[in-house]
Amino acid sequence: MDIERIVSVSEFNRLVSDYLEQGLGSVAVQGEVSGFRVSKERLVYFELKDEKARCLCFALTHELDQPLEDGMEVKVTGVPKLFQGSGGFHLRVQAVELVGAGALQKAFEKLKKKLEAEGLFDARGKVPLPRFPESIGIITSPTAAAYTDILRRLHERWGGLSIILAPVAVQGAGAPRAIAGAIQYFNEAHPIDVIILTRGGGSMEDLQAFNSEPLARAVFASKIPIIAGVGHERDVTLVDFVADVRASTPTNAAELVVPHRREVGRQLDQMLQNALGTIERDARTRAFSLQQALMRAWHAIGHRLHVVDGLLARFPYAFERVAYAYHASQERLVQLTLRLRALSPMATLTRGYSITRIQGKILRDATVVSAGDILETELAKGAINSKIM
Template identity: 40%
Template sequence: MSAHTNVLTVTQLNTYVKSILEGDRNLQVVYVQGEISNFTDHYRSGHLYFSLKDSGGVIKAVMFAGNARRLRFKPEDGMKVLACGRVSLYEVTGQYQFYVNELQPVGAGALAIAFEQLKSRLEKEGLFAEERKKALPRCPERIGVVTSPTGAAVRDILNILSRRWPLSEVVLCPVLVQGEEAAPQIAEAIARFNREKAADVLIVGRGGGSIEDLWAFNEECVARAVAESKIPVISAVGHETDFTICDFVADLRAPTPSAAAELAVPDRGEVLRNLLHTDEILRNSLQNRMNLERQKLDRVTMALGESLNQPLEKNRQKLSRLMAQLDALSPLKVLSRGYAVVKKEDGAVLENASEAVPDEILHLRLKNGALKCRVLEQEQV
């Protein structure tokens, strides 16, 4: 080794190599396609560490928290991705690596993967289970609506609710329904309705749109808020063919916001028709019961009358016999045959001629009238 040999420290060498890599414009914006392996998510820092590999080689990669937060899916080992970033060297370890700014799945879109990842995780937790879904009240007094205050969805919901069941009070909690701030606002609105017990049923949703437009309803915070709600939730996101995570967690999924309003309340016209039909059934049933009871009463009355008439008739016949006997024994009956009743002055009935004395005054009672007589003499018969 000559005296003119330039001896470098390790740090100087790493710094020099790093400057060469970072000075190459071709390495500042690089697209690399490969398969993720050795994936590590540092939850505290938010940085993602992994390797990208193909059949011929491997490169270390890192994605810092600021870029990682923008990901719509969770990277996993074995996932094929297209990464965009720059090549540099980490001086502490002397490891050359790929600093990733953007990451996209190869094949299925990032949102589709994120959707399936969250759907699978929540399903395993039991958040979609039918047995945990709550029944809707038949006639809610207050209906909470969580949606944009300016969209067509809220107008459709309000129109249908006022037409079908105007007795209900509608409580609107306006929120953003797309964009980064939408999901936290929706989740907080659901939680607030529960804290204040401000509704009997909730309609959560918006009109149709692209998967990006509807993405707030695929966020985990919204799914958790719906799952934790003590108030039954109707999810009404997009059109009939659109499905979101919110739909799976909700107690009931409506294909559209308009359909959600129809499911939330009964139709007053139908209720009125049912009431009239029920009234008719009750009236007919009551009339039939009254007729039946009246027939029973008539039979009982007839039987009672017969049971009372039998002894009465017997007594009437007996009375007639006694009256006939009494009539036959009546003194008046005897007098009518030409006999007379003789009484003394003191009213004593005279039965024997020997009881009278000459010149005694006697009274004779005839059939018609009476005589006052004087005794002339006694005759023995």
């Protein structure tokens, strides 16, 4: 047999790998996980096996939506390829889905414990819903009954809303990434007041997209508050724990997002009645306080008037006493004046007497006078100076 073309080993591996990928394309293989391991913190290797055969699978850690461990029954979607270096056949993993309620529940509990330990369920990290949102983003399938139920209930309860739908698949291998992308879109490109993440009910397999780790982390990272209305009240997903608010049903999510206009009207009426009651009570209280203040002022004024009346009543008597005292003092002054005048030396002088002084002192003894002394004699009118010879 003639061989026209000779290729290298590396080229041969590449050719066979391309042939497998192009010839078969994506395939879905179901089996049991065996030999699960992570290399260099990012390379994932495991085998899928059944009773008769095994198949090596390869993926990167960020590509796995579900935590895997040996013994789990899974459905792997991927492309058959050869490793370039070793030529080993493997299935290049594109998506992994858990199969069977037992495996799903086991993975659910394991991931729930992990996220809870990291604080993703902590109530302190929840973002409160706005009381009166103006713009609402809805992430769901446009053909889902949940979408029409939410729209109808929103319009029944409130008006003037801007509602934006981010259409996504809510089931299947690509659903978690699509939903996470819609959350990122609202947060980065089209800011709104609140996000409703919803879908109708179903089995645990149907709701598996809402139990994926990447989606749970996307919900936790959202700066916009998210209300989760996934399935029925009995349906519980990891998104319910991470979301800021959990609604029991899609319709309940709409009821939690906006109030009913009638309820708001009743609240406004009640607030008005309360305000009027408060104003009325305050007015009565102030009127009573004013009345009491006026009564106290009137009593104080009455007391002062009584004091004034007493003073006015005593005034004539006091005036008479003052007048009497004044006249008595005048008479006394006259008497004292007369007595002073009688005792005054000037009065004595007017009767013919005189006063003689020597060197300013009254002279009472003639023996103290010597020749040459100057004497001053004071008369009733005038004075005489004389010299002793």
